């Protein structure tokens with residue numbers, strides 16, 4: 228597998244605080260990689276740098292060999308990076324279908340009219356929302372709102388999907404559904420980088436994990452090996 232996303236020597240300082248410290252890793256095409264670490268280790272900062280919400284102090288990011296370092300979020304999105312947020316960012320005054328259609332207008336080859344309708348239907352089926360198209364988003368269950376969020380991210384036909392604690396706050400039944408949904412994307416070949424605290428999900432979904440602690444990478448490798456690494460266990464337990 229070749230690298231789709233390459234993170235090279237990224238450092239981010241906020242004044243005197245180094246939130247990300249010379250971090251390098253890559254995400255291979257078709258890989259599902261977890262970015263892990265205790266609170267405050269720099270994961271969100273790193274996701275913000277990849278999506279363009281923050282500019283790094285130093286370092287380079289390339290997507291399929293093309294520099295995306297420091298580009299604004301809409302340009303990074305146009306290059307094929309889609310992101311979901313921990314807070315469900317949907318348009319509450321629109322119904323489910325309209326939310327997905329609105330997202331289709333942001334595609335590089337923006338879809339309109341019948342084409343948009345057909346594509347929205349396909350995305351709703353894939354997200355398990357075909358029976359919910361006419362409902363107001365605010366009336367949906369939490370897992371269904373998450374499905375809308377995912378369908379909207381996939382509307383842009385991303386090459387790389389960034390999931391920021393997408394499974395947080397789900398109950399155990401919903402969690403199984405959520406894991407299955409992401410597993411479906413993985414099996415269809417989607418490249419995914421996720422920040423996730425639910426270890427059951429990390430074990431079920433990710434071939435590889437990168438672990439950060441105080442801004443630095445402390446482990447990078449096969450999921451089982453990384454999660455059993457004494458240094459990683461220590462970082463999480465803070466001993």
Ligand code: ADP
Nearest residue numbers: 241244246264265266267268269270271272273
């Ligand atoms: P994580 O996502 O792993 O919990 P964060 O990336 O949110 O970690 O934070 C890493 C460090 O950077 C923390 O010490 C946090 O307080 C600090 N930090 C994050 N964002 C900012 C900011 N905008 N300004 C100053 N410090 C920040």
